[in-house]
Amino acid sequence: METASTIILIGSSLLIVSILTSYLALRIGTPLLLIFLGVGLFAGIDGVGGISFNDADSAFLIGSIALAVILFESGLDTKLSSYRAAAWPALSLATFGVAITSGVIGVAAHFLLGLPWIESFLVGAAVSSTDAAAVFFLLRVGGITIRDRVRSTLEIESGSNDPTAILLTAMLVEAALHGWGTPLELAGFLVKQIAGGAVLGVLGGAVLAAFINKARLDPGLNPVVTLAFALFLFAGTNELGGSGFLAVYAAGLVAGNVKLRGALGLRQFHSGLTWLSQIVMFVMLGLFATPHDFGAIALPALALAVLLILLARPLAVWLCLLPFRFSANEKTFMAWVGLRGAVSMLLALVPILGGLPGGQVIFNTAFLVVIVSLAVQGWTIGPMARWLKLIVPPRRGPVERFELELPGGADQEMVAYTVHPKSPAGQFQLEPFD
Structure with missing residues (x-):
């Protein structure tokens, strides 16, 4: 019982550390997979964790x-x-x-x-x-x-x-x-x-x-x-x-x-x-x-x-x-x-x-x-x-999709789009109700 809890605690702790470090890595541009590998090395037999897995x-x-x-x-x-x-x-x-x-x-x-x-x-x-x-x-x-x-x-x-x-x-x-x-x-x-x-x-x-x-x-x-x-x-x-x-x-x-x-x-x-x-x-x-x-x-x-x-x-x-x-x-x-x-x-x-x-x-x-x-x-x-001048502008498209379960079994989606500030569609403003 105690051994199982220990293994679960160690495993979940490594997952949490990987997720937290990945958040920091994204901010400084570090490859995430390298971060995950580093977490394993840090916790391994020659790291601070000293975990032996062979x-x-x-x-x-x-x-x-x-x-x-x-x-x-x-x-x-x-x-x-x-x-x-x-x-x-x-x-x-x-x-x-x-x-x-x-x-x-x-x-x-x-x-x-x-x-x-x-x-x-x-x-x-x-x-x-x-x-x-x-x-x-x-x-x-x-x-x-x-x-x-x-x-x-x-x-x-x-x-x-x-x-x-x-x-x-x-x-x-x-x-x-x-x-x-x-x-x-x-x-x-x-x-x-x-x-x-x-x-x-x-x-x-x-x-x-x-x-x-x-x-x-x-x-x-x-x-x-x-x-x-x-x-x-x-x-x-x-x-x-x-x-x-x-x-x-x-x-x-x-x-x-x-x-x-x-x-x-x-x-x-x-x-x-x-x-x-x-x-x-x-x-x-x-x-x-x-x-x-x-x-x-x-x-x-x-x-x-x-x-x-x-x-x-x-x-x-x-x-x-x-x-x-x-x-x-x-x-x-x-x-x-x-x-x-x-x-x-x-x-x-x-x-x-x-x-x-x-x-x-x-x-x-x-x-x-x-x-x-x-x-x-x-x-x-x-x-x-x-x-190498290979970057191209990103395509504009739907940014979010939401599935709708409607009666009759029809598969429908609601799609949210980003409207460019200079688009004619962006010039309309809804007046508040009194």
Whole structure:
């Protein structure tokens, strides 16, 4: 009883501290995800809290659930119109871009860290994908407005490149433990993961939307249904050999682009749940880290972070976007918005779970690379966009929506708009009643 209360007290205290520090961080422009990570480090084994948390299995489980929730909400909030404008360049970055980045960093890690080739490429695979949580947050909440095609490319890439990095990591761990399979086996594994995740995700999203619209449950139950279904789809797809992360993203994308009963309430629920997932995931990974081990690999990890930011990511972006009409400034900006985050640290847990000798070194290296990425790139996205002259005026539109439950089951909304002071509509004044 006392142990349970202690755990709940510590967990809620960390959440409260994360929320309070995030309020201060917004005022000074600090990347929030870096703040959440810092809270975990501060409370961890080498911090003031002294909390010892070294259970890699639990860390991977919690992180996977949180990432599934984040990716579902990312899909739910992405319009298909974005895909029409940016699907091919984004998918090019999400596949070939991940492979190029992984290869460059893998070669560098072999010489900087002295790891065997397979473990070196595991470092590259772990940090090869951009982080959906970081990119979505900084582009949508960061206070900057850029061209739709550039923003959509970055958001779609960050939401769809995780399966590629996960596949690379899984294949490399399997190769380290049991040797390489035949090319046919590797191709079959890739096809099963990608095709299985995409097909089950699309079907799952369609089924979820149809159920929500036809079942007409109590509005309070709809968010519970979507959450349970997303987690069921994630785990079920993984069990069938597909990519669960791709499946939940695709399901959210499908459900978010059809008329959905109580859609506004669902989006608000999942937005709040995504905040909670981000806080829990980053604080938990901060608790899992062991800073006293960082000294041995600090300089190589810093060198890898610099290579990732200034060489590997720009090379991948410029090569992958050659066939597409992006300006030099736009390519430079997309190369800079290559933030690494929780996905990199979760993938770096896989070698530890697999029992590889260099597993802890891989995790520590990925952890330091993520910190440098969030600190350097996350702090400078706004200034970089302004320096490259990519800021565009924000669109005027509805600022608040309120769902109205009217008799007959009709879905109606009341929308509040901001009226510009010089608009003719703003010249009317209502006279007070006597």
